[in-house]
Amino acid sequence: MKFRFFLFILLLAVAKAFASDHNFELVNQTGRSFEGLYITTADNKDWDANLLLNGKVLAAGGKIQVRFKTDAKSETWDFNLVDDEGLSVTFEKVKLEGIDTVTLKDVNGTFTAEIE
Numbered sequence: 039m040k041f042r043f044f045l046f047i048l049l050l051a052v053a054k055a056f057a058s059d060h061n062f063e064l065v066n067q068t069g070r071s072f073e074g075l076y077i078t079t080a081d082n083k084d085w086d087a088n089l090l091l092n093g094k095v096l097a098a099g100g101k102i103q104v105r106f107k108t109d110a111k112s113e114t115w116d117f118n119l120v121d122d123e124g125l126s127v128t129f130e131k132v133k134l135e136g137i138d139t140v141t142l143k144d145v146n147g148t149f150t151a152e153i154e
Contacts, residue, residue: 059135062103062139062140063101063103064102066096067141067143068098068144070123071095071097072096073090074090074118075117076119076120079112079114079115080112080113080115080130081112082116113135114131115133116132117132127149132151
């Protein structure tokens, strides 16, 4: 029994060691569906590949887990979301370290990102 508990604790420690501190849940409370999600380091001039693969959509009211490679190193990140009508929304220099949730909202026609 003690060995199983020790093994469980060891597995949790290993999983934590391989998890990036930048991972977060992205919640869409905007009323729009997004077909494109691009995230890149703030100092990068080009957007990386769309994170919504194989026709996946971040639906209105939906949420997804965003995971980074363990070696992802940047203090700030830029986000770009593109909805199903071609509207592009960009958030610049977002600090993600230690963040659990980013909630997208439409406040009187202005898109906001609440960080928790």
